[in-house]
Amino acid sequence: MEDHLITKRHVAGIALIAAAAISLSACSSGTSNAGSTSTISKAKASTATSAADFGGMKGLVAAANAEGQLNVITLPPSWANYGKIIAGFEKKYPKIKINSANPNGSSADEVSAANSLKGQSTAPDVFDIGTAVLDQNLSLVAPYKVSNWADIPADFKDADGKWYYDYTGLMSVGYDSTKITTPPTSLTDLLGSDYKGKVAIKGDPTQANEAASAVYLAALQNGGSADNIQPGIDFFASLKKAGNFLKVLPTQATVNSGETPVVLQWSYNNLAWGPAGGTSGTNPNWKTVVLPGTALGSYYNQAINVGAPDPAAARLWEEYIYSPEVQNLYLASGAYPATLAAMTKNGTVDAATLKTVGAAPANFVQLTADQATAAAKLLSTKWAAAIK
Amino acid sequence: MTAAVTTAPATTTRGAGKTSRRRSAVWLGLTPFAIYVLLFLAIPAVLAVGSGFFSSAGAFTFANFSALADPVITGDLVATIVLSLVTAVIGAIIGAIICFALLGTRPDGWLRTTIDSASSVLAQFGGVMLAFAFVATIGQQGFITTWLVSTFGWTDNPFVIFDNNGPLLYQVIGLTIPYLYFQIPLMVIVFMPAMEGLKATWGEANATLGGTRFTYWTRIAFPILAPAFFGSVILLFANAFSSYATAAALISQGGILPLDIKSSLTSETVIGRANQAGVLALAMVVVMIVVMVVYSALDKRASRWRS
Numbered sequence: 001m002e003d004h005l006i007t008k009r010h011v012a013g014i015a016l017i018a019a020a021a022i023s024l025s026a027c028s029s030g031t032s033n034a035g036s037t038s039t040i041s042k043a044k045a046s047t048a049t050s051a052a053d054f055g056g057m058k059g060l061v062a063a064a065n066a067e068g069q070l071n072v073i074t075l076p077p078s079w080a081n082y083g084k085i086i087a088g089f090e091k092k093y094p095k096i097k098i099n100s101a102n103p104n105g106s107s108a109d110e111v112s113a114a115n116s117l118k119g120q121s122t123a124p125d126v127f128d129i130g131t132a133v134l135d136q137n138l139s140l141v142a143p144y145k146v147s148n149w150a151d152i153p154a155d156f157k158d159a160d161g162k163w164y165y166d167y168t169g170l171m172s173v174g175y176d177s178t179k180i181t182t183p184p185t186s187l188t189d190l191l192g193s194d195y196k197g198k199v200a201i202k203g204d205p206t207q208a209n210e211a212a213s214a215v216y217l218a219a220l221q222n223g224g225s226a227d228n229i230q231p232g233i234d235f236f237a238s239l240k241k242a243g244n245f246l247k248v249l250p251t252q253a254t255v256n257s258g259e260t261p262v263v264l265q266w267s268y269n270n271l272a273w274g275p276a277g278g279t280s281g282t283n284p285n286w287k288t289v290v291l292p293g294t295a296l297g298s299y300y301n302q303a304i305n306v307g308a309p310d311p312a313a314a315r316l317w318e319e320y321i322y323s324p325e326v327q328n329l330y331l332a333s334g335a336y337p338a339t340l341a342a343m344t345k346n347g348t349v350d351a352a353t354l355k356t357v358g359a360a361p362a363n364f365v366q367l368t369a370d371q372a373t374a375a376a377k378l379l380s381t382k383w384a385a386a387i388k
Numbered sequence: 389m390t391a392a393v394t395t396a397p398a399t400t401t402r403g404a405g406k407t408s409r410r411r412s413a414v415w416l417g418l419t420p421f422a423i424y425v426l427l428f429l430a431i432p433a434v435l436a437v438g439s440g441f442f443s444s445a446g447a448f449t450f451a452n453f454s455a456l457a458d459p460v461i462t463g464d465l466v467a468t469i470v471l472s473l474v475t476a477v478i479g480a481i482i483g484a485i486i487c488f489a490l491l492g493t494r495p496d497g498w499l500r501t502t503i504d505s506a507s508s509v510l511a512q513f514g515g516v517m518l519a520f521a522f523v524a525t526i527g528q529q530g531f532i533t534t535w536l537v538s539t540f541g542w543t544d545n546p547f548v549i550f551d552n553n554g555p556l557l558y559q560v561i562g563l564t565i566p567y568l569y570f571q572i573p574l575m576v577i578v579f580m581p582a583m584e585g586l587k588a589t590w591g592e593a594n595a596t597l598g599g600t601r602f603t604y605w606t607r608i609a610f611p612i613l614a615p616a617f618f619g620s621v622i623l624l625f626a627n628a629f630s631s632y633a634t635a636a637a638l639i640s641q642g643g644i645l646p647l648d649i650k651s652s653l654t655s656e657t658v659i660g661r662a663n664q665a666g667v668l669a670l671a672m673v674v675v676m677i678v679v680m681v682v683y684s685a686l687d688k689r690a691s692r693w694r695s
Contacts, residue, residue, distance in 0.1 A: 249640035
């Protein structure tokens with residue numbers, strides 16, 4: 001059976017990686033200093049904390065070109081416009097090839113890839129990582145400050161430059177307007193008989209942050225708070241009792257076929273799967289609603305792998321990510337970029353896009369790392385029973 | 389490898405030069421497979437199970453075993469065993485009946501060869517492809533589901549709502565349907581050779597001695613086939629027990645042990661439980677060992693019958 005025996009497959013992978021790591025770690029450390037002909041050495045690039053360490057952007061681009069590749073991980077093309085962002089980078093820097101690994105993986109997969117591929121040329125260079133996972137792995141990231149560091153609000157970044165917010169969405173309800181004719185105005189609407197067997201979330205909340213965020217939103221909308229998510233679990237228990245909860249994992253394909261008519265997920269994903277995502281492979285009837293009441297968001301973080309095999313390209317990627325063109329690409333997907341306030345002020349924001357997406361919410365709740373840990377603990381004991 | 393080195397001189401001292409050469413040739417032939425098994429089965433299995441005995445910081449601990457006291461995990465373990473057992477037994481019975489029916493056809497006839505080769509293909513048809521094939525058939529928008537609704541007006545059929553819990557296909561109990569899809573053909577492949585081994589002369593001997601068809605099956609065929617049958621059931625059980633991708637594509641909320649292993653390895657909300665996966669893997673290994681022990685006991689009984 002090709003797919004069975006996952007345990008064996010996993011462990012086979014580990015053995016392979018272990019064997020490869022032993023044989024490769026020696027040669028990679030030997031060759032890493034060899035490529036330092038015209039630009040600064042790899043070891044120096046690995047400790048660079050700003051473009052100035054390369055002698056300015058020109059030096060950074062030259063060093064990155066010499067490396068010739070960039071390894072990104074867990075960036076699905078339909079997520080927050082990453083398809084266009086990656087293509088844009090390759091167009092802007094044609095000498096650098098992007099290797100995109102495991103697009104549908106989780107933040108935890110990023111960490112395990114960085115650990116298991118340590119010292120190899122295929123290890124991830126940069127992370128787009130959830131706060132809870134990052135918080136446990138701060139030793140894995142290298143400090144770096146992009147040129148427009150000041151445009152990132154102070155509470156959106158680590159003072160040393162180890163991590164920095166990139167974008168957030170808002171938890172939203174996506175629905176197929178051919179099956180749900182009256183748009184939902186509150187989460188309570190989802191308990192009605194129109195929604196029988198129709199409501200899905202993005203995975204198991206004890207596993208996926210996006211699914212857990214759906215529970216957090218339900219908590220906020222039902223009298224709970226970031227410190228008390230029990231009402232959210234209770235909401236899904238009643239959703240399950242009403243026979244409305246759908247246990248399959250929604251994907252763009254299930255949304256297109258009508259298999260998952262209602263999905264709670266980040267606004268940028270709901271938008272990308274509807275007409276805003278373009279005409280091919282999307283569902284033209286897919287609508288997105290951010291419900292009134294307390295909204296829930298969650299910034300993802302950019303960070304550079306401390307053992308990045310392409311340290312200069314990794315730093316160039318961060319400069320690129322925080323350039324107004326890419327921040328506008330995030331915005332076009334419905335994700336609010338970290339430098340939005342600064343861009344609005346200095347006029348680099350794409351005004352037309354901002355108008356379509358709507359202004360950033362004045363305030364939304366975001367769980368702190370501690371709150372997320374406490375919430376996850378509650379989920380791991382209560383969730384399975386709630387939806388049994 | 390070390391065995392190959394030590395056995396060769398041992399046999400030469402016995403003075404049988406010819407056998408030793410042949411024996412070392414046998415060892416040489418086995419070596420690639422032995423290395424393969426060592427690298428891709430033995431070492432990884434030890435590493436995986438071993439990880440269960442360490443904390444995420446790398447210190448030796450038994451703390452991960454608390455996972456086995458978690459009612460969610462134990463519930464999933466029971467569900468996995470029941471699911472595997474049910475699909476193994478049903479698959480084995482239906483598969484055996486198909487084999488029995490095939491006995492009546494010519495061994496080199498088109499019907500038997502077609503079913504034979506179809507079974508070989510279908511037994512390997514698993515994973516995400518199989519899951520999507522069933523989504524397209526009996527998912528909410530599957531063609532059978534929509535046909536039941538449009539032709540009979542049966543809107544609340546089990547493929548839409550089952551047990552007030554969404555479509556049957558997306559529940560653990562619903563996994564029996566796609567699982568049987570590969571279990572039955574697998575049974576046909578592994579059990580057919582045993583059925584073909586039944587000699588016509590045994591039936592004739594039974595008839596000449598005044599036996600009926602019933603006594604033939606109960607006194608002759610079943611005792612002979614029993615070890616093969618139970619062996620096949622074990623194979624089917626292991627096949628379902630370790631199945632992962634089909635379930636992962638259909639059920640997002642966990643419910644069977646392989647999905648829990650994935651969850652503890654990759655969770656981005658409940659952090660730092662990666663080593664728990666080793667304990668869960670160990671639990672699966674233990675279950676398989678118990679099943680194998682039961683099988684060998686059964687086989688012993690069966691062989692007493694045969695003698």
